[in-house]
Amino acid sequence: MGSRVAIVGAGYAGMAAAVALARRGVAATVFESGPVPGGRARRVRIQDEEYDNGQHILIGAYAELLGMMRAVGVPADAVLRVPLELRYADGFALRSLWLPQPLGLLGGLLAARRLPLAEGLRAARFALAMRKCGFRLPADMAVSELLRRHGQEGGAGRYLWRPLCTSALNTPPEMASANVFLGVLRDSVWGEREASDLLLPRRDLSRLFPEPAAEFLRAHGGELRTGVPVRDLAALRQEFARVVVAVGPHQLKPLLPELAPDFAYQPIYTCYLQYPAGVRLPFPMLGLADGLVQWAFDRGALSGERGRIACVISAQGDHQQMQQDELAANCHRELARALRDLPPPERAQVIAEKRATIAATPGLRRIGPQTPVPGVFVAGDYTDGEYPPTLEAAVRSGLRAAALVQGAASAGSLR
Numbered sequence: 226m227g228s229r230v231a232i233v234g235a236g237y238a239g240m241a242a243a244v245a246l247a248r249r250g251v252a253a254t255v256f257e258s259g260p261v262p263g264g265r266a267r268r269v270r271i272q273d274e275e276y277d278n279g280q281h282i283l284i285g286a287y288a289e290l291l292g293m294m295r296a297v298g299v300p301a302d303a304v305l306r307v308p309l310e311l312r313y314a315d316g317f318a319l320r321s322l323w324l325p326q327p328l329g330l331l332g333g334l335l336a337a338r339r340l341p342l343a344e345g346l347r348a349a350r351f352a353l354a355m356r357k358c359g360f361r362l363p364a365d366m367a368v369s370e371l372l373r374r375h376g377q378e379g380g381a382g383r384y385l386w387r388p389l390c391t392s393a394l395n396t397p398p399e400m401a402s403a404n405v406f407l408g409v410l411r412d413s414v415w416g417e418r419e420a421s422d423l424l425l426p427r428r429d430l431s432r433l434f435p436e437p438a439a440e441f442l443r444a445h446g447g448e449l450r451t452g453v454p455v456r457d458l459a460a461l462r463q464e465f466a467r468v469v470v471a472v473g474p475h476q477l478k479p480l481l482p483e484l485a486p487d488f489a490y491q492p493i494y495t496c497y498l499q500y501p502a503g504v505r506l507p508f509p510m511l512g513l514a515d516g517l518v519q520w521a522f523d524r525g526a527l528s529g530e531r532g533r534i535a536c537v538i539s540a541q542g543d544h545q546q547m548q549q550d551e552l553a554a555n556c557h558r559e560l561a562r563a564l565r566d567l568p569p570p571e572r573a574q575v576i577a578e579k580r581a582t583i584a585a586t587p588g589l590r591r592i593g594p595q596t597p598v599p600g601v602f603v604a605g606d607y608t609d610g611e612y613p614p615t616l617e618a619a620v621r622s623g624l625r626a627a628a629l630v631q632g633a634a635s636a637g638s639l640r
Contacts, residue, residue: 236264
């Protein structure tokens with residue numbers, strides 16, 4: 226019993242913890258209530274069709290996630306790497322220049338299509354001002370207020386800062402923490418040149434990391450038990466000396482009621498529209514600035530699902546009150562305004578992850594990874610003190626929990 230470790234939840238956090246322990250010679254047992262690993266970023270099957278339960282993208286700054294993917298043998302071509310380039314259906318386009326950052330971003334702002342030079346200059350001054358303050362405000366505020374104070378309510382706000390906030394924090398700018406947002410700017414568009422690259426998955430989210438991680442785990446003496454929910458932590462601790470609880474924050478209460486937080490949540494809606502195989506977008510990731518849909522992804526260009534377009538709506542909004550067929554029809558209309566002669570979709574599937582992430586609001590108090598229960602630790606994207614609830618935050622939390630598990634094991638051996 227002294228060396229046995231259990232991990233509850235096979236999402237990105239739990240599988241990162243399992244792989245980190247396996248690399249240190251500790252074989253963990255992972256319990257997952259669902260049929261496939263991935264947690265809130267997984268593959269789902271609906272009527273013999275497979276989908277991701279949300280369309281995620283990575284960025285080059287996700288060093289820990291990319292390192293974990295390499296460690297378990299995920300090939301580099303599992304993602305399409307594109308230097309920071311934002312294209313919108315209405316003609317706006319911004320691309321980071323092939324220069325060291327921040328010169329690449331600043332030059333891209335000045336050369337952006339459909340962004341007046343004066344607005345590009347104001348955006349560049351804003352970025353430089355944020356760098357001068359160390360990407361940290363002494364008093365946190367909403368992102369919308371930060372942009373207003375720096376004159377970023379024009380084209381740069383509409384096409385760059387506000388969409389980046391909504392995508393990265395999954396929280397509307399009117400509610401989102403400026404300090405968390407600035408942390409994203411620091412690590413991505415102000416990091417090394419490749420840190421701002423967009424990495425678009427070319428395989429489903431379970432195959433992108435959790436399933437290769439499970440294979441790695443088995444090869445190193447551990448195991449993944451799917452379809453096995455854990456409802457009693459005390460019973461689990463009779464068999465395992467240390468436990469990492471890596472479930473969603475809303476799932477903590479039955480396991481750790483004294484720790485369960487009272488977070489507010491934000492949804493992600495993904496509408497998959499299946500068109501004839503010849504339908505494609507002009508770019509794998511296309512922005513839509515005038516409706517509900519923020520980004521449309523060409524699944525044919527990314528993963529070979531020809532004619533399938535994924536429309537993503539991050540954070541809360543009017544779409545939450547729509548029926549699925551109404552929402553799908555709305556997504557098609559917005560695409561049809563952007564693409565000429567777009568035929569009606571052959572079928573549509575809406576996937577709503579209603580508690581996709583916590584709301585990254587100013588002054589938000591996180592929890593973990595320590596718990597009041599000796600030998601029990603928490604991992605999840607909601608435990609990172611400074612990062613938004615992303616796949617990178619989930620992996621980072623798993624690595625922290627694994628280090629704590631090993632530290633507890635070492636302390637136990639000394640006693």
